[in-house]
Amino acid sequence: MLDKVIKQKLVVIGNGMAGIRTVEALLERAPDLYDITVFGSEPYGNYNRILLSPVLAGEKTVDDIMLNTVDWYEDNNITLRKGETVNMIDRRTFEVVTEAGERVPYDRLLIATGSNPIMLPLPGKELPGVIGFRDIYDVDRMIKASTDYRNAVVIGGGLLGLEAANGLMKRGMNVTVVHLLDTLMERQLDPVAGGLLRKSLEERGMVFKMPAQTQAILGEDRVTGVRFGDGTELPADLVVMAVGIRPNFELAKKAGLYCERGIVVSDTMQTYDGRIYAVGECVQHRRQTYGLVAPLFDQAKVCANHLAMKGFATYDGSVTSTKLKVTGIDLFSAGDFAPGPDKEEIVLQDANRGVYKRIILKDKKIVGAVLYGDTIDGPWYFQHLRDGTDVSHMRERLVFGAANLGDGRVSGQNSVAAMSDETEICGCNGVCKGAIVKAISDKKLFTLDDVRAHTKASSSCGSCTGLVEQVLAFTLGGDYSAAPKVKPLCKCTDHSHDDVRRVIVEQQLKTIPAVMRFMEWKTLNGCHSCRPALNYYLLATWPGEYRDDQQSRFINERVHANIQKDGTYSVVPRMWGGVTTPSELRAIADVAEKFNIPTVKVTGGQRIDLLGVKKEDLPAVWADLNDAGMVSGHAYAKGLRTVKTCVGSEWCRFGTQDSTGLGVKLEKFMWGSWTPAKVKLGVSGCPRNCAEATCKDVGVVCVDSGYEIHFAGAAGLHIKGTEFLTKVETEDECLEVIVALTQLYREEGWYLERMYKWCDRVGLEQIRKRVVDDIANRKALFARFAYSQQFAQTDPWAERASRGVDRNEFAPLAELELA
Amino acid sequence: MTQWIEIGALADIPRLGSRVVRTPGGNIAVFRTESDEVFALDDRCPHKGGPLSQGIVHNKRVTCPLHNFVIELASGQAVAPDEGCTHTHPAKVENGIVWLSVRQAAAVS
Numbered sequence A: 001m002l003d004k005v006i007k008q009k010l011v012v013i014g015n016g017m018a019g020i021r022t023v024e025a026l027l028e029r030a031p032d033l034y035d036i037t038v039f040g041s042e043p044y045g046n047y048n049r050i051l052l053s054p055v056l057a058g059e060k061t062v063d064d065i066m067l068n069t070v071d072w073y074e075d076n077n078i079t080l081r082k083g084e085t086v087n088m089i090d091r092r093t094f095e096v097v098t099e100a101g102e103r104v105p106y107d108r109l110l111i112a113t114g115s116n117p118i119m120l121p122l123p124g125k126e127l128p129g130v131i132g133f134r135d136i137y138d139v140d141r142m143i144k145a146s147t148d149y150r151n152a153v154v155i156g157g158g159l160l161g162l163e164a165a166n167g168l169m170k171r172g173m174n175v176t177v178v179h180l181l182d183t184l185m186e187r188q189l190d191p192v193a194g195g196l197l198r199k200s201l202e203e204r205g206m207v208f209k210m211p212a213q214t215q216a217i218l219g220e221d222r223v224t225g226v227r228f229g230d231g232t233e234l235p236a237d238l239v240v241m242a243v244g245i246r247p248n249f250e251l252a253k254k255a256g257l258y259c260e261r262g263i264v265v266s267d268t269m270q271t272y273d274g275r276i277y278a279v280g281e282c283v284q285h286r287r288q289t290y291g292l293v294a295p296l297f298d299q300a301k302v303c304a305n306h307l308a309m310k311g312f313a314t315y316d317g318s319v320t321s322t323k324l325k326v327t328g329i330d331l332f333s334a335g336d337f338a339p340g341p342d343k344e345e346i347v348l349q350d351a352n353r354g355v356y357k358r359i360i361l362k363d364k365k366i367v368g369a370v371l372y373g374d375t376i377d378g379p380w381y382f383q384h385l386r387d388g389t390d391v392s393h394m395r396e397r398l399v400f401g402a403a404n405l406g407d408g409r410v411s412g413q414n415s416v417a418a419m420s421d422e423t424e425i426c427g428c429n430g431v432c433k434g435a436i437v438k439a440i441s442d443k444k445l446f447t448l449d450d451v452r453a454h455t456k457a458s459s460s461c462g463s464c465t466g467l468v469e470q471v472l473a474f475t476l477g478g479d480y481s482a483a484p485k486v487k488p489l490c491k492c493t494d495h496s497h498d499d500v501r502r503v504i505v506e507q508q509l510k511t512i513p514a515v516m517r518f519m520e521w522k523t524l525n526g527c528h529s530c531r532p533a534l535n536y537y538l539l540a541t542w543p544g545e546y547r548d549d550q551q552s553r554f555i556n557e558r559v560h561a562n563i564q565k566d567g568t569y570s571v572v573p574r575m576w577g578g579v580t581t582p583s584e585l586r587a588i589a590d591v592a593e594k595f596n597i598p599t600v601k602v603t604g605g606q607r608i609d610l611l612g613v614k615k616e617d618l619p620a621v622w623a624d625l626n627d628a629g630m631v632s633g634h635a636y637a638k639g640l641r642t643v644k645t646c647v648g649s650e651w652c653r654f655g656t657q658d659s660t661g662l663g664v665k666l667e668k669f670m671w672g673s674w675t676p677a678k679v680k681l682g683v684s685g686c687p688r689n690c691a692e693a694t695c696k697d698v699g700v701v702c703v704d705s706g707y708e709i710h711f712a713g714a715a716g717l718h719i720k721g722t723e724f725l726t727k728v729e730t731e732d733e734c735l736e737v738i739v740a741l742t743q744l745y746r747e748e749g750w751y752l753e754r755m756y757k758w759c760d761r762v763g764l765e766q767i768r769k770r771v772v773d774d775i776a777n778r779k780a781l782f783a784r785f786a787y788s789q790q791f792a793q794t795d796p797w798a799e800r801a802s803r804g805v806d807r808n809e810f811a812p813l814a815e816l817e818l819a
Numbered sequence B: 001m002t003q004w005i006e007i008g009a010l011a012d013i014p015r016l017g018s019r020v021v022r023t024p025g026g027n028i029a030v031f032r033t034e035s036d037e038v039f040a041l042d043d044r045c046p047h048k049g050g051p052l053s054q055g056i057v058h059n060k061r062v063t064c065p066l067h068n069f070v071i072e073l074a075s076g077q078a079v080a081p082d083e084g085c086t087h088t089h090p091a092k093v094e095n096g097i098v099w100l101s102v103r104q105a106a107a108v109s
């Protein structure tokens, strides 16, 4: 029997840190989705490139730095083609072509080709003995040279050059570092810190020639020396070029993918070809390229999410910090430290202790930090930098660090260092410091998410996140950095909307107090921002189970009418698709007269608004409208409002479909549903678009051959035309797609986030995939919406007008006749 | 001397909610906190007169439904950065009954 599902094929080009991190994350999220093949030019499993420096310095061996051995690939059914280079991507046939000419098909492709060391175009650069510093092969050659020869020249006084020079020196070579500028590591250090660094490296025996420009590499069969711009020469048996890296995107470029300084990717890590993703040093994201692992791991996570088809994560860029890995030298740098007129600096220099600290402030916030000699507060400054904390209140003592400020929360690193291994860090999951430190070192973890995945620490309520980050920073030193913090839901909590929604589901939280307790809300009962948000999240997550908390509703949704500036209310009955009848109009007229309603106005949503109704009259007004067959129009709701239609094929000479009928159908199916923010629909009978459907949250434009579905429009504070979602042939399909779309929005939108903002955040493609392409998912979404409608489609007016719901709300508690 | 008037049962005011008491000088909003304390304020926001009784109550504060001023129930003061003050009236609960003492100021304004 043929019951084996044919899996999609994922091909990964590049067996490096970013590519494999993506695969690992993908396996966690969707272990069985793909047949995975990994091509890697290097003849190894996956190793930690960062640690090549300690290998060169003799502090670690190659075995120590392996992250995934060949067995790991086997265990996970991944075909590893090590030592094989991909030469071409054939986007027409969806195949990659190897060096040997073999064609391997893909459904999705991940490019993670990293970067290459820049080799200066000097005469003699091809001579044996001239190498870059990038992989195990380079390190092997350097180690070999150090046993056979004496003199090394390293070109480039940046991070990589200095680590290479340090390693070669440790291996007994005479090392001269040649640098074009007069400051070492000028991208990370200011001149003072660069000077201190130079001094201490010189004390260890390193020789510097700077500023100096290399003019030629000398030698016949092997390098013998280097000549400089000023005519001087130095003997050399080994020349290491460490002047920078160049993203390796030739392959992508040849395939016609759009590249600038790297392969250009979107926030979902997709290249201009939707089947092809890219991560790592080879990519350019929002004009940035990166050369450190932390941002690449952030990218990997987002990419894996999308490959797993669970994706709605986006990569927003990273802020990075740097630490030099030369044992015995403490150096930390983060952010932007170039002087400027709008910047302030705080400098501390203690020549005796060999300590230098410079903190750069702009608009009361830390924007950069350079620390030399004493880097213990590096992560603390970095945290404030990332969070954009206003530090003006601690400005005077800022430079002395967290400990001096008694800043209990964040002096963490010191206090974390002082904690015993048994100290519990994560209360939810009972994880103590020792377990986290052990996991970080044994499993080679780098990021908060790694720690969450491996230890469960900080994976539930998240209130220990800060502490876990400090344990990471303390265990890893400066290598640790993280993406910018996400915005909290409101001032009552540090958690984001997404965190809250996730935890509600994971922990099965079913009341507002339960959420607040579990997630350690900072206020007693929240506030007018978070309570309605939580109420909505619970309602949307637990249909039929959660009891709507009236006191957490904004007044309009509590009394089912719109409050006006004088404290009276407006009442808008539903007119399905904007269609009414003489008897409905008569009933409205009667109500208006009976209750002395001062204004009767036609709204922009194709229905009639009765304005100026006194609160205590509301139930009676509703009772009369109910008697005439009308129900609430939810003109007040974060929910389905109106469905605006044109007359369509029923009457119009241009009409192609029954737009009015479809509008009514949509409204009848969807009314009563609560959504993150208001939802308005429009249905036009032809592309002349009289119902203005293309500026609605969801709009349908009928055409001869079917229905075009558009969404994510807005026409208020912001004006935005809709995005085209898909075209369908039948009314039923149209309903199914729109309902599924709305359900996805209900499940993922942040409270008060309009559909167009949600679409911006999540990405049109992501939405289309899950609502249009993945039909099973569409049907599941539709079913969830339909299920929740059972509980939502009760007319709130009828409940209050004739069934006595919430009676107290509409009557005064007492009437006093004071003397 | 404070003159107490019985206005109704505590149970008739929702927790974290409010009811109004009509007086010839205008409505007075009577609030009930989560811990069953009661507070009475003129039902008029210091900003543009919005009915505070219709706002969301949190801890010992209420947010005006019209433009989100946050008012301290105990003092009637708007919480910074907003400014303004609403008259308060003494209120208390005894054996489940709410008592109010209307201060003349309500009638004046």
Ligand SMILES: Cc1cc2nc3c(=O)[nH]c(=O)nc-3n(C[C@H](O)[C@H](O)[C@H](O)COP(=O)(O)OP(=O)(O)OC[C@H]3O[C@@H](n4cnc5c(N)ncnc54)[C@H](O)[C@@H]3O)c2cc1C
Pocket: A013, A014, A015, A016, A017, A018, A019, A039, A040, A041, A042, A049, A050, A051, A052, A053, A084, A085, A086, A087, A112, A113, A114, A115, A133, A134, A135, A160, A163, A248, A251, A279, A280, A281, A282, A290, A291, A292, A293, A294, A296, A323, A325, A479
């Ligand atoms: C010595 C050294 C020290 C470093 N120190 C630090 C540090 O302290 N902190 C830090 O954050 N970062 C550091 N880095 C940078 C960090 O290692 C890189 O940012 C990271 O490894 C990049 O990951 P990647 O997956 O993009 O590229 P890589 O890890 O380089 O992986 C790319 C892989 O793709 C392969 N490949 C390329 N083209 C093809 C092809 N056509 N077919 C098949 N395979 C191909 C390459 O052979 C390579 O194995 C250091 C780097 C070096 C070299």
Ligand code: HEM
Pocket: A562, A563, A570, A571, A572, A603, A604, A605, A606, A607, A609, A633, A634, A635, A636, A641, A642, A714, A715, A716, A717
């Ligand atoms: C933040 C922005 C907005 C606010 C605060 C706001 C506020 C309101 C209020 C208070 C009402 C009810 C009036 C009443 O009491 O009857 C209303 C109704 C309405 N608004 Fe807005 N509005 C906003 C944005 C928009 C936008 C962007 C549109 C159009 C695209 C819009 C179109 C309408 C329509 C058509 C009605 C009539 C409602 C109906 O028939 O249900 N509003 N709005």
Ligand code: SF4
Pocket: A646, A647, A648, A649, A652, A653, A654, A655, A656, A659, A684, A685, A686, A687, A688, A689, A690, A691
């Ligand atoms: S949109 Fe087309 S079908 Fe509808 S009223 Fe206008 S012209 Fe007629």
Ligand code: SF4
Pocket: none
């Ligand atoms: S545009 Fe909307 S919010 Fe503004 S005054 Fe008119 S009804 Fe009110």
Ligand code: FES
Pocket: B045, B046, B047, B048, B049, B050, B064, B065, B066, B067, B068, B069
């Ligand atoms: S009237 Fe209360 S905030 Fe404006």
